[in-house]
Structures are given as C-alpha cells and as structure tokens.
Amino acid sequence: MRVDVLTLFPEMFDGVFHSSILGKAQEKGIVSLKAINFRDYAGNKHGTVDDTPYGGGGGMVLKPEPIFRAVEDLLGDDEASSSVPGGHKPRIILMCPQGETFTQHKAEELAREEHLIFICGHYEGYDERIREHLVTDELSIGDYVLTGGEIPAMVVIDSITRLLPGVLGNEMSAVTDSFSTGLLEYPHYTRPVEFRGWKVPDILLSGHHANVATWRRKEAFRRTLLRRPDLLDVVELSPRDLKLLHEVKAELVD
Incomplete structure (x- = not known):
C-alpha cells in the first residue's frame, strides 16, 4: 500500500512513520508512508495556502489551488492506470470534523485499497470546492475539534496499516481486536x-x-x-x- 499525506507540518509525522508497527511495516516493504508539504504547491513566492473567507467571518480558509496541484502531482501514473482495466484510483481522504465518524469497519474497507491520499487542514476550514470536486471520503475521529488534521490522520493510518497482511506478528491479533x-x-x-x-x-x-x-x-x-x-x-x-x-x-x- 502507498499512503501520501498532504500537510503543512510534515515533520509531525517523522516519529510516527518510523517507529513501532508503522516503521516495521515500511522496513518490510508492506507500506510506503510519505508526508508532503502542500505549501510547496502554493504557486507564489510567499507560499500562500490560505485566505480570508468570502462573506466575512473570522479565521482563514485553505485555498483550493495548492491542494488540487499537490493531489494531481501525486496521482501521476495512478491517474493513467485508472483508465485501463484493473486500474485503481486512489481514495482521497479529507480529515475534518464534519466527516463520517471513523470506525473499525471503515479501517477494514480502506485496508483493501492500494493508494490512499490524506489531506490535513488547519485554520478555519477548506474551500468547499475541495470537498465537492477532489476528495472521495471525509473522515472524523470523533465529536471534538483539534488544531489540525495531522493527529487524526495518524490515528487512521495506524489503524489501517496494522490490518495489512504481514504487518502484525500474530495475524489473529487484528481479527480478535x-x-x-x-x-x-x-x-x-x-x-x-x-x-x-x-x-x-x-x-x-x-x-x-x-x-x-x-x-x-x-x-x-x-x-x-x-x-x-x-x-x-x-x-x-x-x-x-x-x-x-x-x-x-x-x-x-x-
């Protein structure tokens, strides 16, 4: 499985991705985990990824351009392969409080995928066009609000990775959880x-x-x-x- 995470704070994932079960899963070649700073796709010298909301109100909203560019860059060969028989498009997952509550059943569903892309937001929220025209899933880990989507993404990725064949030493562990x-x-x-x-x-x-x-x-x-x-x-x-x-x-x- 390939897992890409779009975030403004890729350094937050360093310890999680290279420790314990996730680290061992990567060493075995079972999963590839990568955190990408979508500020690199801002398109201007200031690296602007957010702006004030239309209609007024507090906070800043993440702009669509950097996130669309980052996802399109990650798709690469995946987008081409999805047009041929047997090709698979990746699931593009938005971490947000308004999303579907994450469950073990959802983890089992996502563990069957070949490529997952997670989008972690900050500030007031996302431009609605990201939800409407880019993502395939919106997930929340509970009825509370955090400062960003990074920690929820770590939770979901850990839950999914441990279900992949060969990750756990005892394959029955995940079955009886x-x-x-x-x-x-x-x-x-x-x-x-x-x-x-x-x-x-x-x-x-x-x-x-x-x-x-x-x-x-x-x-x-x-x-x-x-x-x-x-x-x-x-x-x-x-x-x-x-x-x-x-x-x-x-x-x-x-």
Whole structure:
C-alpha cells in the first residue's frame, strides 16, 4: 500500500512513520508512508495556502489551488492506470470534523485499497470546492475539534496499516481486536498466575480450548454490555450468542 499525506507540518509525522508497527511495516516493504508539504504547491513566492473567507467571518480558509496541484502531482501514473482495466484510483481522504465518524469497519474497507491520499487542514476550514470536486471520503475521529488534521490522520493510518497482511506478528491479533468482531475484546491475562492475591481465572489454565473460547466470547458480551451496550444493537448474533448474552444478563442481575 502507498499512503501520501498532504500537510503543512510534515515533520509531525517523522516519529510516527518510523517507529513501532508503522516503521516495521515500511522496513518490510508492506507500506510506503510519505508526508508532503502542500505549501510547496502554493504557486507564489510567499507560499500562500490560505485566505480570508468570502462573506466575512473570522479565521482563514485553505485555498483550493495548492491542494488540487499537490493531489494531481501525486496521482501521476495512478491517474493513467485508472483508465485501463484493473486500474485503481486512489481514495482521497479529507480529515475534518464534519466527516463520517471513523470506525473499525471503515479501517477494514480502506485496508483493501492500494493508494490512499490524506489531506490535513488547519485554520478555519477548506474551500468547499475541495470537498465537492477532489476528495472521495471525509473522515472524523470523533465529536471534538483539534488544531489540525495531522493527529487524526495518524490515528487512521495506524489503524489501517496494522490490518495489512504481514504487518502484525500474530495475524489473529487484528481479527480478535475490539470492534473487529462487533464487540469489545475479552479480558487478557499472563504470568504470574497470582499477583497480589488476584488470580487468573481457572478456565484459562484448564487447557480446554473449547471452554476457553466460550468463556472469552461470554466475557466479550459482558464487557460490551457494561461499557458499550449500543454495539449490541447492530452486531449479528447467532442462537449460541443469544444464549450466552442471556446468561450474562442474568448474572449481572444477580
């Protein structure tokens, strides 16, 4: 996968892109991550990328020209290849508070792409023509406002990259993560068996894989019911799941 980020602060991505899982994914050649300063596409000696809004009001608005030029420069061969059978146009993603709320399902969808371009804004907002005529997706990581789109882009890129085959040491890790199954993840334990009087549940020491799997599923329901009951409204439940959920509810009442 190729990921390009258009930003006014490319240095913000240095540590993130070259550390931990993202750094290892690049070393393995699984993903290419690059931050580009779209001020380089301003087209004047002052590097102007923003201006006052028409109609008045506070703040500055990002101009369309630099961002369009930067995206068009990045498209390069991708734009040509998209016109032939099997060609793929990149997804162009605008990070903004008005966008679709980012979810694990969206991460899984984007992880199937070959090329992603992220646009990170600052100031008051974007010229609306960027939304209407350039981007394919608008994403938000939550109902709050940050100083720019850089940190949200890092969150989304990390979430997507870890889903790519070969990135994680254990391929099952991403499959069983919270939200991947529609539920919050079950509790985890490791050595020692007892710590300050708190013991690991006996069933996890039993070696009975079917019983362990049932316990984990049941505890995932318990955690979801207590912390994010809204998730249960949309997850598909089998008859066995419904039985486990009923058991959990009965235990919580008791």
